[in-house]
Every structure is written in structure tokens, then in C-alpha cells.
Amino acid sequence: ETGVTQTPRHLVMGMTNKKSLKCEQHLGHNAMYWYKQSAKKPLELMFVYNFKEQTENNSVPSRFSPECPNSSHLFLHLHTLQPEDSALYLCASSPRKRTDTGELFFGEGSRLTVL
Amino acid sequence: AQTVTQSQPEMSVQEAETVTLSCTYDTSESDYYLFWYKQPPSRQMILVIRQEAYKQQNATENRFSVNFQKAAKSFSLKISDSQLGDAAMYFCAYSFRGGATNKLIFGTGTLLAVQP
Numbered sequence: 749e750t751g752v753t754q755t756p757r758h759l760v761m762g763m764t765n766k767k768s769l770k771c772e773q774h775l776g777h778n779a780m781y782w783y784k785q786s787a788k789k790p791l792e793l794m795f796v797y798n799f800k801e802q803t804e805n806n807s808v809p810s811r812f813s814p815e816c817p818n819s820s821h822l823f824l825h826l827h828t829l830q831p832e833d834s835a836l837y838l839c840a841s842s843p844r845k846r847t848d849t850g851e852l853f854f855g856e857g858s859r860l861t862v863l
Numbered sequence: 864a865q866t867v868t869q870s871q872p873e874m875s876v877q878e879a880e881t882v883t884l885s886c887t888y889d890t891s892e893s894d895y896y897l898f899w900y901k902q903p904p905s906r907q908m909i910l911v912i913r914q915e916a917y918k919q920q921n922a923t924e925n926r927f928s929v930n931f932q933k934a935a936k937s938f939s940l941k942i943s944d945s946q947l948g949d950a951a952m953y954f955c956a957y958s959f960r961g962g963a964t965n966k967l968i969f970g971t972g973t974l975l976a977v978q979p
Contacts (some may be wrong), residue, residue, distance in 0.1 A: 775865040776941065779964045787886050788868070791954070798964050801928035836906065842965040850896035850915075852965055 749788045751775040754839050754855035761829065762863050769824040771857045779840040781852060782814060785836040797822060819842030829862045836860075865890045867957050869970035876945045877978050883930075884940045884973045886955030896933065896961040898967065899940045903951040911953070914938065916960070942975075950977045 752773045759825040761767050772798055773780065781796040781820040796804035811833075813825040836859050867888045874883035886896070899911040914922045914931050922931050926946075930939045942949055952974050956967040 781966075788872075788971060788973050791967075793968075795964055796964050796966060803964060804966065834887060838908065840908075842886075848965065849913065850960060851910050851913060852908075852964055852967055856905065856907045 750840055750855065752841055752853055752855035754837075754858050755768055757856065758859045758861075760861045761826065763831070765829075766825070766827040768826065769837055769857055769860070771822040771824075773794060773820055773822075773839075773841040773853070773855075775841060775853060776843070777841035777853070778819050778841045779842045780816060780819070781840040781842075781844060782822065783838040783840065785838055785857070791838065795824075821862075826860070829860075831862050834860055853855065865892070865959070865968050867955050867968050867970040869973050871973045872971070873974045873976070875976045875978060876942070876949075877950060878945055880945055881941060881943045882932070882945055882952055882975065883944075884955075886936060886938045886940070888955070888957050889938050890957060890959070892959050892961070893970050894974060896958045896960055897929075898940045898956040898958070899927070899929070899938075900948075900954045900956060900969075901951045902954065902972075903948075908954070912940065918921055918964070947975050947977050947979060950975055 775779045779798045784792045815823040836857045838857045839855045895916045899916045900908045912924045926943045952972045954972045955970040960965045
């Protein structure tokens with residue numbers, strides 16, 4: 749079992765659907781992140797949560813709605829998406845700064861296809 | 864704004880040989896981390912090696928080593944004795960050390976093929 753678990757691994761949805769991606773970390777970390785990975789582009793940071801509070805929203809369209817109910821769980825709610833939103837969505841976590849080594853710990857990703 | 868550039872979209876190496884992946888970055892900060900991450904076809908990003916900017920000594924992890932040139936803002940990864948399992952996408956990444964969280968900035972990646 750990995751320290752950061754993402755479900756579902758694959759998701760196909762229509763443009764009018766509503767779905768959610770889930771991320772759970774078992775590492776005792778306090779910060780959680782959503783990244784979007786598209787082919788031939790750098791990973792794009794979407795959202796950052798630190799101790800359940802959103803600290804970064806990188807100009808993400810409102811059709812992506814994050815939720816962080818506690819430091820272990822992170823959701824990405826999806827609605828009325830566009831085909832260009834098809835990508836691999838990666839969740840990551842990191843520990844509190846005083847124990848930090850600077851890295852992120854990633855899940856395996858959720859492959860999203862929007863038809 | 865900080866940027867990370869990987870100019871080699873694809874590289875190939877023979878098994879047991881050595882390969883070097885290039886990365887340059889731009890930042891006005893003096894205290895930061897640099898990373899190389901590996902993403903195999905199974906997709907999970909795995910940390911390969913980390914370098915703290917204040918350390919002059921180049922980081923090494925077994926067969927993996929870096930050449931960190933701070934003044935030139937260059938951070939290359941050398942893989943020695945390449946193995947079939949090294950085949951993956953490799954990402955160079957930067958993180959400002961003084962932030963409250965670890966917002967990594969990534970390059971576009973280099974796809975490494977290992978030929979038997």
C-alpha cells in the first residue's frame with residue numbers, strides 16, 4: 749500500500765456529469781496538493797491545503813472544486829468539465845516544515861477522460 | 864517567477880552505460896531545493912535525489928548523482944550502470960525552502976529509454 753492513495757484510478761465522464769476524485773494520505777502529513785499532468789507540459793500546481801486551509805489556488809477554473817475535510821483527505825469535485833481537462837490528476841502530501849525535507853509524496857494519479 | 868527547463872524530451876542509453884539528463888532553472892531566491900523525480904509507466908512519482916542549494920557538495924544516491932552548478936543554475940542527473948528498471952520519465956523540480964508548504968515547480972520531463 750502506498751502512503752498516498754488516489755481513487756478512482758481511471759474516470760471517464762461526460763461534459764455534464766459531476767464526479768469526484770479522492771485522495772487519502774497515511775503519512776501523518778499536514779499539507780496536501782493537487783497537480784494536473786498533461787502530455788508534454790510541466791506539472792501544473794492547482795491547489796494547496798495546509799492544515800485543512802486552502803493556501804493556494806493557481807487560477808483554476810471554478811468547474812474544479814477542492815475540498816479538504818481534514819489533513820488526511822483531499823477531494824477534487826468535478827462538474828461541467830471540458831475535453832481539455834482530460835489529464836492525469838496527481839495528489840501529493842508533505843510533512844510539517846520542522847520535519848521537512850522539501851519533497852512531495854505522490855499518489856499514483858487519477859486518469860480523467862472527458863468526452 | 865521560478866521556472867524549470869528540461870531541454871531533452873527523450874534520451875536513450877544502453878544497459879550498463881551512463882547517461883546524463885540536463886536541467887536548468889531560474890530563480891532569484893538563494894535558499895531552495897532541487898529534485899529529480901522518476902515516473903515509471905505505473906505513474907507514481909518517486910523521488911530519486913534531492914539537493915539543498917546551500918550545500919556545495921553534489922548529492923549522490925547509489926547509481927544516481929547530480930552535478931549542481933549554482934551560479935549557472937544547472938542541475939543535471941547522472942545515472943551510472945543503467946538498468947532496465949531505470950526506464951521512465953524523469954522530472955527535474957524546484958522548491959523554495961522558505962515557504963510554508965512545498966510547492967514544487969516541475970520541468971516538462973525527459974523520457975529515458977534503456978536498451979538491453
